[in-house]
Amino acid sequence: MAQYREINLKKEKTVPSSASIQFVKAEVPADYRSPFAMVWYVRKGKEEKDALRLDMDKRIFLDHLDDKEDEEFIRRSAPEIASYLGSVLYATDVS
Amino acid sequence: MAVFYRGAGVNTYWHNNDARISGFIPLSSGTTATVNCLMDHIVYGTVSSPFVSLTRSYGVAWDYAVNAGRQRPTPNNPAYVYRIEISNPPPINLTLLDPIKFVAQNLPSALDPPYQHDGMPSFLLGVVDPIGNVKHRSAPYTQPPPGGGASRPPNLTTELEALVKALRDAEILAVGTIPASCITARYPIY
Numbered sequence: 001m002a003q004y005r006e007i008n009l010k011k012e013k014t015v016p017s018s019a020s021i022q023f024v025k026a027e028v029p030a031d032y033r034s035p036f037a038m039v040w041y042v043r044k045g046k047e048e049k050d051a052l053r054l055d056m057d058k059r060i061f062l063d064h065l066d067d068k069e070d071e072e073f074i075r076r077s078a079p080e081i082a083s084y085l086g087s088v089l090y091a092t093d094v095s
Numbered sequence: 096m097a098v099f100y101r102g103a104g105v106n107t108y109w110h111n112n113d114a115r116i117s118g119f120i121p122l123s124s125g126t127t128a129t130v131n132c133l134m135d136h137i138v139y140g141t142v143s144s145p146f147v148s149l150t151r152s153y154g155v156a157w158d159y160a161v162n163a164g165r166q167r168p169t170p171n172n173p174a175y176v177y178r179i180e181i182s183n184p185p186p187i188n189l190t191l192l193d194p195i196k197f198v199a200q201n202l203p204s205a206l207d208p209p210y211q212h213d214g215m216p217s218f219l220l221g222v223v224d225p226i227g228n229v230k231h232r233s234a235p236y237t238q239p240p241p242g243g244g245a246s247r248p249p250n251l252t253t254e255l256e257a258l259v260k261a262l263r264d265a266e267i268l269a270v271g272t273i274p275a276s277c278i279t280a281r282y283p284i285y
Contacts, residue, residue, distance in 0.1 A: 057225050062163060086227070
């Protein structure tokens with residue numbers, strides 16, 4: 001079975017939250033690089049059963065929310081979450 | 096027969112809807128397949144496009160299925176990789192585009208403003224993998240003498256990014272509906 005690494009998003013200051021949405025954790029492959037992450041979140045106080053698919057390369061969520069404000073919020077949040085995950089996963093050297 | 100693959104993560108559209116029954120239908124089938132539309136599809140993930148993304152690589156489809164799902168795949172609820180076989184000539188109303196060729200035909204001439212980057216050779220690593228190689232992507236370009244200009248990252252055009260990402264993902268784009276008869280297998284993976 002595929003192995004995943006969990007990254008906590010709840011306490012990370014650079015990961016945004018709104019009155020309605022809080023990002024909880026991301027799951028990425030444990031042992032190889034992938035452009036994708038599953039981002040779990042709480043909406044209106046309830047943990048959603050389906051994660052949002054994040055394309056870290058394109059810095060976008062592949063999924064959409066029906067509420068206009070929530071949709072706008074996750075659009076704005078995607079680049080910041082991608083950057084944070086990148087900083088946690090792949091601290092690299094230019095050398 | 097040419098063989099292609101397409102991944103479907105758990106609880107995504109093509110996971111919950113069996114393409115072996117419906118075929119693959121693009122989200123915006125009425126839109127004209129222009130080169131700008133194609134580049135937006137590859138680079139920015141534009142949702143309403145006339146294209147269905149396929150790959151020549153089972154590994155690329157596997158990665159998409161396993162990691163771009165809405166839940167982890169399990170033996171009881173696996174992700175899927177579809178196998179697609181398309182004849183030559185393809186079925187009526189279906190066109191397959193090699194994005195490399197399609198973009199290349201529309202590149203500027205060598206005397207026009209460049210589509211090429213102006214960074215270090217390692218800059219391309221950052222285009223292939225912008226998260227893992229962010230430093231290569233954002234390292235300032237090396238200025239020609241006399242220098243002294245404003246520091247900035249190298250130029251990255253949509254054309255170059257589309258070419259690199261299409262190669263990385265072994266991507267082929269279908270325009271039109273891929274009939275169900277072309278979908279010869281759906282592999283469960285977890």
